[in-house]
Every structure is written in structure tokens, then in C-alpha cells.
Amino acid sequence: MEAAIGFRLRRAQLSTFQDFNESFSVKGLRPTDFAVLLLLTRNQGSKQSDVAEALGIQRANFVAIVDGLEAKGFVERRKSETDRRVQSLFMTSAGEAYLAELMPIWQDHEARLVALLGGPGQRDALIALLDKLYD
Template sequence: MTTTAARTSPRKRAGNGAARRIDADEIGLDALVGHAGYAVRRFQIWIFQDFIKTLGDVDIRPTQYSVLTVIGANPGLSQMAVAKRLGIERARLVHLLDSLEQRRLVKRIKSKTDRRSHALHLTRQGETALARFKRLAAEHERHVEDKIGKENRERLLRILADFT
């Protein structure tokens, strides 16, 4: 509770009113550099924006893409199973599926073994649409490579493999 870490070299003595014009990128981040969370947050914003832009023509957002992909690879899953696997709240998945079902990409089929749950399937057009989405997503992934480098991207995927 002493003063040791209190002030970490203020870069600019500001008696009171801000003095001269500040060039916006000469502002120190101090402790923020070295915080993984900050870097990851900024990167994630960049990556999502590029994804949304790249898949803009087909109007598919990252979460929607992840839902479609999982259903496509595991037809018949329940909403609970999809939600748990993707780390989405099941309350949230309801709206996502409402939207995807209105667009005729997904079907909710009443399960006969458990009448509480729905078995999720892609429609025919859902499957062909997903194929197109995957091509666009691959293009997005190439943008990531261009941004951080091919090797760095692979390194990053390896580091974060446990979180998938």
C-alpha cells in the first residue's frame, strides 16, 4: 500500500490544461502493453470486422457461421448440445435458430426419442449455402494470413487449440 507502483512515468507533464496538440499515436499504453487480454481483444475486433465484411454479401455473422458449421457436421443435434459445444447460451441460440430457420437454412425437427428437444438439420439449400459460406470464410482466413503472417497464424492456432 506504499507508493511503489503508483505512477509509472507519466510521459507528459500536464500542469492542468492540456498543453500542446497530441499526435494520437504517441500516447503511451503503459501497463496495457504486456496484457494478453488487451491484445487479444483488439485482434478479435479486427478479425470479426473482416469476417463480417468478407461474408457481407451473404449476410452471415461469425456466430451464425459457427452454428451452421456444427449442425452441418453433426446433423440431428439438439439445441442444448449445440449451445454447450459452442459456448452459447441456449436462450441466445433460440433467436439465432429462429433467424436461420426463417431463411430456410435450418430445420427444427421434433425428436421422437425426447419430445422436449429438437433435432437440428440443414435444409437442402442450407447445405449448398454453407458450402459457399465456407469458401468465403476461407477467403477471410487468407486475410488473416496477410495480416499476421502464415506462420504466425498457425502458431496462434496451435497455442489456442485447447479453447476450441
């Protein structure tokens, strides 16, 4: 198992998510919720299906995620002006304020991971290697 890539990736994922969950436990935030909010900051008005695809989440599962963020007042769905069948997603001002509170926590989490890897150069090398697995 020591040389099994999938096993090592899964262990790394579990460790990373554990640190994330501990960091954000006071906010009651899941990694997927954070990813949606972060993605929407640069992609306001994206189709719901495009956001789900960008994050690798099945559409059926994504609906529940958006429902939760919408119930908290962080995200709102709007009908597309060009295709009324399409739902576009927008961050609310409450969502933007909430994300602003989260960013320092996320930056600390990322800094811990980068330190464990041995610095930004090692992080960049790891990202390049991981990109080879799915690009």
C-alpha cells in the first residue's frame, strides 16, 4: 500500500479535510459550501449546472448544497434572462460578508498545509503533479 497512489491521495485528503473541519468548526461550514462561495465570488451569475460541474459535484447533490446556502441567505437563485429554464447563482451581500469572515481562517489552513509540504515551491510541485492525474 505504501506505493499505491490512490491510497496516499485518500490519506492526504482525509488529513486535509480534518484540518479544514477543525479550522471551520466554529462556523459550521463544510468544504463544499466554502468551495461554492469562493467560486461564486469570481463567477457571479453562473449557471447552477456549470458551478456543479466545475466543482465535480453531481447536479442532484448540488441542489441540496445550494438549498442550504440559500436558506442561510448566502446565495440566491435567479432565472436566467436568456433561458428561463436555467437557474443562475449569485452571492448575496450576507454571503460576501460571511466569506470575508472565512478568508483568514482559510488562509491559516492553507498556510499550515504549505508549511507541511515544505513551502510554496513544494506546493506548486504537488499541484502540478495532481493536475497530471485529471487534466
